[in-house]
Amino acid sequence: MQAKLSSPIPVGISQCLIGDAVRFNASHKHSRLCTEQLGSLFTLIPFCPEVAVGLSTPRAPIRLVGDPAAPRVLGSKDPSLDLTVPLQHYAEQVTQRHPELCGFILMQKSPSCGMERVKVYRDNGHPATGTGSGAFAARLMARNPLLPVEEEGRLHDPVLCENFVTRVIVFAEWRELEHRGITPSRLLAFHARHKYLAMAHQQLQYRQLGPLLADLRQQDVQKVAERYFTLLMQCLKTPANRGGHSNALQHLAGHFKRVLSPHERQELSHLIDDYRRGQVPLVVPITLLKHHLLNHPDSYLGEQAYLQPHPAELSLRNAI
Structure with missing residues (x-):
């Protein structure tokens, strides 16, 4: 059921998230979720676009300015410092030099790495009405539209x-x-x-x-x-919701209708309904399905990624 990959999965990550003090104020944003939980599955490859384009640590802050749909990255105190193109070029370099990456975790709210909802300012210094994406993140996603990309803050959901x-x-x-x-x-x-x-x-x-x-x-x-x-x-x-999961669970349950007793079929059906109503987490009906599969082996179902799309020890289905 679980993926059989030949090596750990390489995933890019904003360098401050692994605990390196590369932020503008020489601090970091160490994420234990990334380094400890996800780090057990992924090989995290760190990138700091701002350092990569020549900025020092510590450094004067930068921000997004102009049209939220296509903002520039300028120095907060020195607007003549325009890092838009260098950050975009660095995203191109990462794309070309690291084709092995299978995902990317970005630092939220960053004018370079923010995936979305980054504050944008007008030329007069006042906040713009909309938000934007960091220059590095926007170009990275544009050049790799299928690459799974997420912000660290959203991963706590x-x-x-x-x-x-x-x-x-x-x-x-x-x-x-x-x-x-x-x-x-x-x-x-x-x-x-x-x-x-x-x-x-x-x-x-x-x-x-x-x-x-x-x-x-x-x-x-x-x-x-x-x-x-x-x-x-x-x-x-598109994240799967309870309705989508319930539909898949019912289709999987249908494969057992000829081998389960009426009581077992009723129990499984009730658990799927309990999940749909939000009374139990997804792991509960999945566990029962896997139990029936153990007792009634089926080569087709045994290969289904849905039953174990990621290592069980991550417990990712215990809270959804």
Whole structure:
């Protein structure tokens, strides 16, 4: 059920989040969530765009100025200092030099690394009406639209954290598939493994995945694979809600209807309903499904990523 990856997953991270004192005031924003919990699964590769473009530590602060849709990064006290282009170029360099990255964790509210909701100022120094994205983060996401990217602050939300980790692992599994070579049979197996995971996230896009793979012998497999992975990552970017999870759980439960007793089927159905109503966490019906799978082995279900998309010791489904 769990992903079988050949090595730890490389994930980029804003350097201040690992405890390095690289912020403008020579402080850090060490995140134990990142270094201890997620660090057990990921190989965290640190980047500090502001240091990389030549700023010292400590340094005068910078901020976003102008149009929130395309702000400039200027010195807070010295507006003649314009770091917009250097920060954008550094994002290009990271993209080119680190194709191994399967995700990125950014520092929130930063004029360089903020993913969204970064304060923007007008030229006269007053706050603008909208917010923007840091220059490095915006270019990084533009150049890597499928790369799972999240802010450290948002990762404290259990749903967003579980979603980010799931997307990173799926991204890494796809990289492994590309390394081995994409063939029709491997592409179909990848889809079969991730079918219920996609079902839980976004029904409309999920329904488009299967038809993409119809009659692969008559299509360019590489082009189909690119379209498939783009759609899959777009699908997974929508965090699964209780309705989506319940739908996937019911479909999985349907595979056991001929081997479970009436009492066992009723118990499983009640637990799924309890989860849908918010009375139990997702781990409860998942655990019962895995128990039935242990007693009634099924090779197809045994390969389903949905039942264990990430290491159980992370406990990411205990709070959603």
